Amino acid sequence: MRPYEGYVYAYPHKTAYRPLDPRPSLKEVWAGERPGSLYVHIPFCEMRCGFCNLFTRTGAPEALVTAYLDTLERQAVQVRDALEETGFATAAFGGGTPTYLSAGELARLFDLTERAMGVAFDRIPLSVETSPATATPDRLAVLVERGTTRVSIGVQSFIDAEARAAVRPQKRAEVAAALDTIRAAGVPVLNIDLIYGIDGQTVDSWLSSIEAALAWHPEELYLYPLYVRPLTGLGKQGRAWDDQRLELYRAGRDRLAAAGYEQVSMRMFRLPGGAGPATGYCCQTDGMVGLGCGARSYTSGLHYSFEYAVEARNVRSIIDDYVGRTEFGVANVGFELSLEERARRHLIQSLLQAEGLSRELYLGRFGTDVLDDFPMDHFADWLRVDPGTVRLTAEGLAYSDAIGPALFSPRVRRLMNEYAPC
Template identity: 65%
Template sequence: MTGTPRPRPYGSYVYAYPHKTAYRPLPEPPELAALWADEPKDALSLYAHVPFCEVRCGFCNLFTRIGAPDGLTTRYLDALDRQAAAVREALGDGAPVRFAAAAFGGGTPTFLTAAELERLCDIAEHRMGADLRAVPLSVETSPATATADRLAVLAARGATRLSIGVQSFVAAEARAAVRPQRRADVEAALGRIRDAGVPVLNIDLIYGIDGQTEESWRYSLDAALAWRPEELYLYPLYVRPLTGLGRSGPAESDREWDERRLRLYRSGRDHLLAEGYEQVSMRMFRRSGAAPEGPDDHACQTDGMVGLGCGARSYTSALHYSFDYAVDMREIRSIVDAYTETRDFSRARVGRRVDGAEARRRHLLQSLLQAEGMDRAGYAERFGTSPWEDFGPELERFAEYGWLDGTAPEGLLRLSAEGLAHSDGLGPELFSPEVRAAMAAYEPK
């Protein structure tokens, strides 16, 4: 074993690389038309961000604000429409432009009224040219906003997947996570989602909540399984700066909390596997035989992402870009207000350049953190090298920890069961020194 200390199992959730805290204002904001000129545009992903929620949960550090003063959602959709028009013009018509997947996230997209959701779909279809009825469309919702009229709009416009954040079916745990909800309201919302007929229901649950035991965790899992969801996401609780829980912190030591979260993860994983679910990643489980009607949790990290809204990222092969980022409520309100007043969306103003070395890291990360692993031949075809040539010391260390699957078929680089369990420790180990430095220098706001 090397002398390098083993990373904690819960470092951070690697849902995008480089992380947005490594983005910076671009000194000479490039024109979108130039950025996209030579990019493949025949299989793009479209993401629309709606930065509104009815409440803010204690664990949440997403870019979202509570409520919306009169007229704000209209002004926001007006700005989204202007941005969509500018982005579609920048994509041009010199090569085929086609969207292969779409997602509405936030925030809570269903914070919008049914009529506003219709308008959001119109922007995606008529401004951007995405055929929502012909591609996977995933939409996030919440118990309070999953109303029949909203769900009917989404079902009619082509939604194939609805994801609802429940987090816990135990009232005391929901309170401990500062998640105001009643069990009856959660069950009623799940019933309305099933009645809407959208093919895939995903339920988000959280483990590691203060006071949560293996018994109460199993209770929440079984309550979710009663709805036969096509997908389940199991998220470890994180306590982050500037969040509700971040002001108090966990009630136990870091080591005790890590051990409890790992114990709960393994218990939940084993229970879902026994119930006929397949593991897709550390977080994602899909019911055996259920067709994937929405993107897996790595799909939004491939090149060719077009993001609309002030919290959305866009990805080209050379630049990842977005708008300013914040967690503090006052800062978020200021950024949302500034977005609604923006007239010129023709340039990328905040982002990070991605060179060949970072592209290699990103490819390895987005592939290795999936249960199916990474095809070495595909990596070699893209980069002309092998992952062991590029990341030998890191992979050797992972092998020493027992995180690589020694029984994987020839040509496949895959995590072991314990490697998947430690995804949130393993992922950050692959960040480049430059990205680490930029993230460390970021001042939370």
């Protein structure tokens, strides 16, 4: 089994979504559901990295940003009217790069979201994504003043040549200045994203980037394997580095363990006590309300969103369509989860975490034992099974990106295979 089949950051994947017919009203969708988390999507970046397949556009003019915030407010008002309650426990601003917005625009984003959704960001954990070029003192001041508890910055590599190879032209001095700014602002939790598998990267250069990151004592680090994907700059070049990426992963994992970090998942490492579970953000939990043209929303029975694209011209078209919308009271594109798909989702979400799956929790939710529902004999060498839990071994975690996709249902796999990227 190849170790890098795909990153399972949500199940089912958005490429399994299809237009809903009929389109259900959000009042129906959210009836009896508890919205535990809020996600706000800002689809703008100053550049598109070569590895990126996120829904984002570059070089957005100020007029478009203003129009987007206007539309976001219209959407938020209508979504709030559809919810029975808004007891959000966590929130996040993602993208794109939310700090592409100016300090004034960020302040407006906070204002409109608080006013429309009734959320108090100073009372719940709030995570915001940033970049080296946009982590400026004025923007960070707004984030901290409004209650941000976690800032995640995509560094990818501290080595300029590797950053260029990933089609992310940045200088180490710019990265260092951004990290200094975040630390000076006093954000409680700093997360640094790094990527391994970049063309020309070695174990020594990879460990050099990790050492550089550790100089800022981040509460969290995410180590991402490089993927080559269709319609991204690197995907069009196309290479496979399975053995190299496994070697780099193991080297990075071992170095962070030696530095005192706990492994939370294949990608996530956390300092004990540095960021409790309430501070960490999980973007795919049930009961998540998504605002913005690239956001997804999750209820127990339906996952929904707007249209999805990667190519720049199609992303721009979808953003333009979103900005022109006036009606946000229905779900347009999505995936209805059967009881079996809900159980499968629970399994995948839990098993890919280092703490594993609680058999008691699964039994309480679905009335059956997980191993009866989903025999996993073909993963036996990578599983540690005891009466209370099913969890991955250390080597099993290394193969998370193979195990996760292997657990997809035939229906989800078929829909993903039929999806035509655009």
